[in-house]
Amino acid sequence: MSKAVTLALVATSLFAQAPLPPSIPWNGKSRALIAKPDDKWITVAENTGFRATPNYVQTVAYLRQLALAAPEVRMVSLGRSPEGRDIWMVIASRDRLFTPETLHRSARPTLMVQAGIHAGEIDGKDAGLMLLREVTFGRWRTLLDRANLLFVPIFNVDGHERASAYSRINQRGPDVSGWRTNARNLNLNRDYAKLDAAETRAMVAALDQWKPDLYIDTHVTDGSDYQYDITFGWNDSSGYSPQSARWIRQTLTPQINSALRSQGHIPGPLIPDDLAQGLTIANLPPRFSNGYGDVRHIPSILVESHSLKPYEQRVLGTLVLLQAALQTLGEEGLSLKRAEMNDTESRVNPVPLAWRVPKASAEAPEVMEMQLIESHTEQSSISGTNKVEYLGKPVTVRRAVYRQSEVAASVRRAKAYWIPAAWSDIAERLRIHGIAMERISDPREVDVDMYRLNDPKFDAEPFEGHTRVVTRPVIEHRKERFPAGSFRVATDQPLGDLVTVLLEPASEDSFLQWGFFHTIFQRTEYVENYVVEAMAAQMLASDPALKAEFEKKLANDEAFRASAEQRLDFFYSRTPYADPRWRLYPIARE
Numbered sequence: 001m002s003k004a005v006t007l008a009l010v011a012t013s014l015f016a017q018a019p020l021p022p023s024i025p026w027n028g029k030s031r032a033l034i035a036k037p038d039d040k041w042i043t044v045a046e047n048t049g050f051r052a053t054p055n056y057v058q059t060v061a062y063l064r065q066l067a068l069a070a071p072e073v074r075m076v077s078l079g080r081s082p083e084g085r086d087i088w089m090v091i092a093s094r095d096r097l098f099t100p101e102t103l104h105r106s107a108r109p110t111l112m113v114q115a116g117i118h119a120g121e122i123d124g125k126d127a128g129l130m131l132l133r134e135v136t137f138g139r140w141r142t143l144l145d146r147a148n149l150l151f152v153p154i155f156n157v158d159g160h161e162r163a164s165a166y167s168r169i170n171q172r173g174p175d176v177s178g179w180r181t182n183a184r185n186l187n188l189n190r191d192y193a194k195l196d197a198a199e200t201r202a203m204v205a206a207l208d209q210w211k212p213d214l215y216i217d218t219h220v221t222d223g224s225d226y227q228y229d230i231t232f233g234w235n236d237s238s239g240y241s242p243q244s245a246r247w248i249r250q251t252l253t254p255q256i257n258s259a260l261r262s263q264g265h266i267p268g269p270l271i272p273d274d275l276a277q278g279l280t281i282a283n284l285p286p287r288f289s290n291g292y293g294d295v296r297h298i299p300s301i302l303v304e305s306h307s308l309k310p311y312e313q314r315v316l317g318t319l320v321l322l323q324a325a326l327q328t329l330g331e332e333g334l335s336l337k338r339a340e341m342n343d344t345e346s347r348v349n350p351v352p353l354a355w356r357v358p359k360a361s362a363e364a365p366e367v368m369e370m371q372l373i374e375s376h377t378e379q380s381s382i383s384g385t386n387k388v389e390y391l392g393k394p395v396t397v398r399r400a401v402y403r404q405s406e407v408a409a410s411v412r413r414a415k416a417y418w419i420p421a422a423w424s425d426i427a428e429r430l431r432i433h434g435i436a437m438e439r440i441s442d443p444r445e446v447d448v449d450m451y452r453l454n455d456p457k458f459d460a461e462p463f464e465g466h467t468r469v470v471t472r473p474v475i476e477h478r479k480e481r482f483p484a485g486s487f488r489v490a491t492d493q494p495l496g497d498l499v500t501v502l503l504e505p506a507s508e509d510s511f512l513q514w515g516f517f518h519t520i521f522q523r524t525e526y527v528e529n530y531v532v533e534a535m536a537a538q539m540l541a542s543d544p545a546l547k548a549e550f551e552k553k554l555a556n557d558e559a560f561r562a563s564a565e566q567r568l569d570f571f572y573s574r575t576p577y578a579d580p581r582w583r584l585y586p587i588a589r590e
């Protein structure tokens with residue numbers, strides 16, 4: 001027996017239960033929502049005391065039966081995963097409006113819920129199955145009188161089937177769960193802007209076609225221990241969809257919080273990993289579902305149930321939240337639709353590209369009471385640093401709250417962007433987002449601004465399959481000739497903000513920063529030393545100003561003096577032989 005096999009056998013018994021912080025007993029009123037054992041529509045999770053969650057085949061079978069029995073329910077496939085599984089979406093519509101066109105014309109607002117973007121965080125699937133049962137055959141049938149429901153039970157279908165007892169080390173149940181990333185190890189919740197994954201492409205196309213009025217993405221946390229069993233957040237101060245953000249803050253949030261509290265749950269704000277420095281409420285960029293919803297004006301919230309709470313408590317919390325959201329949407333959908341329309345029609349200028357917490361002002365910072373769990377830290381001989389131990393005892397503390405409410409970078413809104421024909425793959429990704437564009441059939445000369453991308457800094461390691469790059473863009477005004485087949489993308493369209501965020505080099509989710517333009521950083525022609533030496537001698541002899549500049553640089557710049565390459569390039573880069581398009585970002589601003 002090899003050493004590796006022995007190790008694996010030891011591991012099985014040792015790792016059967018990860019050493020999590022103490023569990024806190026819970027007996028919330030929402031347990032009354034669990035189906036009785038003789039209920040025909042009991043789910044796998046309920047039927048196993050929330051030990052198990054159904055696999056892909058079981059989930060689809062349950063939904064097929066429901067769709068057969070309930071005329072207001074239908075299933076559609078949004079597309080296929082890399083391993084060939086259908087990504088199913090369930091439509092629940094009182095009037096049986098089962099196409100995007102008919103659903104849009106419905107007076108009722110539409111809630112879209114997705115589960116399993118990180119397939120190990122599957123609470124939303126089991127909550128959604130219960131919700132569907134209740135709105136068709138159960139206690140919440142009237143909800144469909146006022147709102148439509150779209151439900152994607154498993155978004156990351158391939159990751160969901162990579163199931164194991166060891167997928168989620170920091171999480172209390174279910175016994176077996178799926179994996180975070182898809183079959184190509186891509187994190188779908190980093191892919192909404194760049195669109196590498198088939199799954200994300202399918203989802204983004206669905207958002208574009210079905211146009212939900214509210215989009216909820218369900219997760220489970222990692223990170224610190226606290227009392228909240230469910231937290232949620234949205235981009236509250238980004239400036240792309242301010243009216244929808246206000247609706248979420250003022251109309252939806254109080255309803256969700258009061259529903260959760262009345263059912264025995266403890267709702268809280270979306271909390272980043274570490275609260276030691278206070279709570280920072282960030283605007284997430286469009287690589288994330290809710291950041292993406294914000295920039296394309298779909299009101300979106302991200303839900304995180306708390307990984308250290310038992311599975312039953314987490315699923316029920318998610319269910320209560322979804323029910324409250326569907327009900328509030330039904331009651332207040334008109335005001336949300338108005339907010340969405342205003343956000344969609346506004347053409348923000350300048351367009352924000354990044355945010356920061358405002359510099360400390362004279363005023364005292366905002367403070368929030370936070371329901372945490374007592375902990376202490378001590379020195380660890382294993383890590384050599386402090387380790388934290390949670391003690392299972394509730395404690396309320398006051399913590400400063402910091403909001404990313406200040407624009408850190410922005411750009412004047414361009415009239416349009418030009419994409420040369422050679423970069424049609426970029427245009428194709430814009431098309432999947434639903435962005436409208438014009439393709440020219442004859443060459444056209446246009447007055448544009450273009451960026452020279454100086455000082456590129458490449459990441460040392462790939463991230464999500466890309467080597468990211470940041471640059472120092474400098475604008476150049478040019479008359480540029482775009483060949484036939486080039487694309488003109490106007491920003492005067494509902495997705496104009498998204499166009500800007502994807503194409504501006506200073507935007508962190510731009511295609512440029514994701515590494516789609518690396519070839520422009522290569523120098524592809526070069527000069528032999530014996531040629532440039534001779535040419536430099538001629539240039540020095542004929543241009544006294546140049547000679548003075550060269551001598552000054554030699555005297556003052558040590559690195560330059562020490563580098564033969566830099567010294568020769570001083571001359572080569574001033575000749576017409578040097579590549580005038582080196583580091584020129586090919587996408588232009590009109």
Ligand SMILES: [Zn+2]
Nearest residue numbers: 118121219220
């Ligand atoms: Zn997640």
